[in-house]
Amino acid sequence: MATATKLEVVDAKGKKAGSVDLPEAIFGVEANVPLIHQVVTAQLAAARQGTHKAKGRGERSGSGAKPFKQKGTGRARQGSVRMPQHRGGGIVHGPVPRDYSQRTPKKMIAAALLGLLSDRARANRLHVVESFGLGDKPSTKTAREYLGSVAPGKRVLVVVDREDQVSILSLRNLQGVHVLFQDQLNAYDVVVSDDLVFTKAAFDAFVAGRAAKEDTK
Structure with a gap:
């Protein structure tokens, strides 16, 4: 047309x-x-905006000590309560601030x-x-x-x-x-x-x- x-x-x-x-x-x-x-x-x-942010393991509050001893409990070994599998733990590969502009x-x-x-x-x-x-x-x-x-x-x-x-x-x-x-x-x-x-x-x-x-x- x-x-x-x-x-x-x-x-x-x-x-x-x-x-x-x-x-x-x-x-x-x-x-x-x-x-x-x-x-x-x-x-x-x-x-x-690109201001989204999730806290990783090192940014969460909580003790860095082992929650229980390594052996003898029958449970899986754990290194910290800040690990991702724990409630309140860090996020794995979460979003971080970035510039989206092209x-x-x-x-x-x-x-x-x-x-x-x-x-x-x-x-x-x-x-x-x-x-x-x-x-x-x-x-x-x-x-x-x-x-x-x-x-x-x-x-x-x-x-x-x-x-x-x-x-x-x-x-x-x-x-x-x-x-x-x-x-x-x-x-x-x-x-x-x-x-x-x-x-x-x-x-x-x-x-x-x-x-x-x-x-x-």
Whole structure:
């Protein structure tokens, strides 16, 4: 399915308020599923704290002396109550603090994101709105009703400009809605969302940012 070169911009009343260009370099990229999987897996791994810790035999409290003599009791020989087979003893090969992050080149991260954005555009799951019609006062109810008419999916990712504090306050408590700034857009949040909604200001800033990165190569 070919990607459209333009996308309608919807105003606060749900009517067409113009259009935006969809650059081929951003929204016409072939999605590489194995690459996307690798990047998303690396992103989830990097989010792990890695602070899990189990105490070994040498870290448990308790006497280091033998609990009973070596011979003559008829029981198996034991060296310490801190051994793993005893209650309260150390853990064998237990987890220790570690860094789960994986090295992922920036070009791979960018390629995965652009592939997902292109896939959303081809599936008509990419939307651009002029605004949420909120004015100067936040309104979660207004934002919910408007967003429901624009993006029918259960999980919606909304990308806004950093200056749009009214939209952020109105959207942040909606169930199934995740809000990001345009410079925070990432593969994981796109892949777990059914619909992707940009405000026009955020869309323009994102496209301009990508174009600037291409020019520096």
